[in-house]
Amino acid sequence: MNSMSVSSHSTNYPWQGKHREEWMREGEEGRTDGPMFWQGLYDYWKLQENPMSSKESQLQIVPDGKDSQSYQILILPEYRTTVQRIVKLYHLNPEGGAIITGQPGIGKSVLLSYLLAVLLSIPDGDIPDLGTTLCSVPVVLYTSRKKILFYNGETWIPKSSPQAPNTLNLGTLPEPVDGSPPLWVLIDMDDFEGEPQGLVGLHTVFPVQAASPNPLCFAKWSYSRSACFFGLPLWQDEFIYRGWELHTQRSSIEKNVLSWLTGDASSRISLLHRDVLEQNGQLTCEDLEKAMKLLLTEEPQCIFDDLNSVFLEMDMLRWIMMVQF
Structure with a gap:
């Protein structure tokens, strides 16, 4: 106190x-x-x-x-x-x-x-x-x-x-x-x-x-x-992962990525996100953790691009x- x-x-x-x-x-x-x-x-x-x-x-x-x-x-x-x-x-x-x-x-x-x-x-x-x-x-x-x-x-x-x-x-x-x-x-x-x-x-x-x-x-x-x-x-990668666990938009972003992995054409995932994931081979709905790690390590900035309107x-x-x- x-x-x-x-x-x-x-x-x-x-x-x-x-x-x-x-x-x-x-x-x-x-x-x-x-x-x-x-x-x-x-x-x-x-x-x-x-x-x-x-x-x-x-x-x-x-x-x-x-x-x-x-x-x-x-x-x-x-x-x-x-x-x-x-x-x-x-x-x-x-x-x-x-x-x-x-x-x-x-x-x-x-x-x-x-x-x-x-x-x-x-x-x-x-x-x-x-x-x-x-x-x-x-x-x-x-x-x-x-x-x-x-x-x-x-x-x-x-x-x-x-x-x-x-x-x-x-x-x-x-x-x-x-x-x-x-x-x-x-x-x-x-x-x-x-x-x-x-x-x-x-x-x-x-x-x-x-x-x-x-x-x-x-x-x-x-x-x-x-x-x-x-x-x-x-x-460092360690802090990127730990910071992502605290992000207030984590659940909604992961939901959109999972939707894309299942083949949902209406998924609200950006073209930049898709490019990163498509360049790393075939991913399935069981690969959500792998997909998020790819986004966070290869293009850590891109995963937050869709949040600009939220910040404003x-x-x-x-x-x-x-x-x-």
Whole structure:
């Protein structure tokens, strides 16, 4: 059980009235289509053991949803070591920043969600295996479709205008006082949007961005702040198999592959999947495990191509609810 207290946010990170007016609590936007997801996530992680204190290789990243899917992610060995290094950088150069980069699907966004869980579940005192003291501070999640502020036990979203929908002025955030460390800003944006604005010269925040190697996503702010780059290695076969076992779409994809193996012409299997399987000889309905292994080892990326629409529809969870490869 986590004994974290966020009451110090209002003391160490006061929020000017005129800036607070640019935000509203989650739920105040008039939506009535269900519980507040981000507040539920915040409340969930305030009660969990910090992921850095756990030796488990799997992590329940969000509470169980109404559809009872588990939404677990696989914790690669590099995740803990990378978080340790980013936290060390946060202390040594709070006016800097970090960029997590690598090939598409390598796990950048999943690592960012792991870091979010670490920051939302900061207990009182040191975190074992982190190697340094880390106190609870406000956290901003900055994605293409969602901007969320986790502050003082509540979740906030910026008010938008018809002229600039879904935008965020980082200058309206609470500000650290009396030597308090900067706010964390975790960024995960689509490449075509370019780089996030407002980070150059803003020393009240510490940005961590998950981005492709395309410098257009981060060139200006990373140069101005002397950001450090953290690369992720390619997945080993062992972790691909273990990650696939946790994938929320595993059953439906395997069902489609099995349907194709039985000769069902209406099978919803892509041409790329068919090419991979047909090039490896005659397979029967008894060869499902072999077929999936072929797809995962020879073309690990292709098996998730059909899920693009799923990621886009689940905008607030595009990177947090799925195991990505």
